[in-house]
Amino acid sequence: MNATVALLGLVSETPTINGRIKLQKLAYFSKVHAKQSPLQFRMHFYGPFCEDLADTLQDFVLDGVLQEGRDHSISIGEDQAAFQDICESNQQALDDALPSIRKALKKFGEKKNHDLELLATVHFIYDRQHNLYQENDDMTAVCKSVYKVKNGRFEDTEILAAFKELVTLKLIPEKALVVG
Numbered sequence: 001m002n003a004t005v006a007l008l009g010l011v012s013e014t015p016t017i018n019g020r021i022k023l024q025k026l027a028y029f030s031k032v033h034a035k036q037s038p039l040q041f042r043m044h045f046y047g048p049f050c051e052d053l054a055d056t057l058q059d060f061v062l063d064g065v066l067q068e069g070r071d072h073s074i075s076i077g078e079d080q081a082a083f084q085d086i087c088e089s090n091q092q093a094l095d096d097a098l099p100s101i102r103k104a105l106k107k108f109g110e111k112k113n114h115d116l117e118l119l120a121t122v123h124f125i126y127d128r129q130h131n132l133y134q135e136n137d138d139m140t141a142v143c144k145s146v147y148k149v150k151n152g153r154f155e156d157t158e159i160l161a162a163f164k165e166l167v168t169l170k171l172i173p174e175k176a177l178v179v180g
Contacts, residue, residue, distance in 0.1 A: 001037045001097040003056035006030060008087050009094055009101040011066060011076060014109060019072040020057070021046050025116035027053050029104035032123065032171060034097065043149060046113075047121040107169055115162075118154050122146050122162045126172050139163050139177050 001009070006027045010017060017023050028048045031037040041048040057074070060066040064079035065086060076083050087094060108116060125145045130137035143159045150159075166172040 001030065001034050001039065001093065001100065003027075003039060003050065003052040004086070005090055005093045005097045006039060006053060006101070007056055007060060007066070008083075008090060009097050010105075011074065011083075012087065012094070013098070013101055013105055015075055017074040019074070019113055020054070020068075021113040022116055023057065023074055024049055024053060025113075025120040026101075026104050026108060028120050028124070029108050029171075030097070030101045032127075033100035033103040041124065043121075043124060047117045048124040118146075118150075118158060118162045119166060121150065122159065123166055123171055125149065126163075126166070126176065130176075137176055142176070 007023075010023065010026055010030070017026065025047060027039065027050060028041055031039045031041070039050050039053065041050045043049070057066065057068075061068050061077065063082065064077045065082045066074055067077040068074050108119065111119070122142065126137055126142045129142060129145065139160070143156065143163060146159045147154070147156060154162075163172065164177070167174055167177060
């Protein structure tokens with residue numbers, strides 16, 4: 001799933017996305033569910049961020065394919081025919097990506113941006129510590145890292161609750177709850 005497919009799929013499945021933060025986090029969790037995706041995320045002030053997704057959104061807004069309201073909501077733009085044409089030309093990739101996008105929307109679509117920022121940050125840090133270093137991936141280590149990265153923007157209790165929610169959603173394995 002590339003940035004174009006992520007944007008098309010998310011906007012097709014939820015007519016209005018409440019802001020760029022939500023878009024980025026829903027795309028992040030769509031990638032998590034897809035297992036394989038060329039989307040590259042890095043840590044940013046509001047959590048995982050994909051430059052390619054931001055650039056593609058900007059291009060689509062400039063071309064009228066998508067629009068961004070004054071309230072920062074993102075939806076299909078004035079050029080609905082162009083939106084449909086792009087969807088049709090990416091139909092196979094969209095069909096492949098939609099199950100992952102739907103899973104992400106089902107689990108996270110109703111979340112507020114603040115909560116999505118925290119959940120995505122916790123998952124991103126867990127994933128990096130687990131996959132890159134094969135260590136420091138237990139709950140205590142991850143929560144400490146999140147607290148440090150977020151400069152105290154979230155309370156310890158919020159971070160811990162987010163970690164446990166991701167375990168409940170089976171996006172972090174239960175064994176990570178054990179400190180060690």
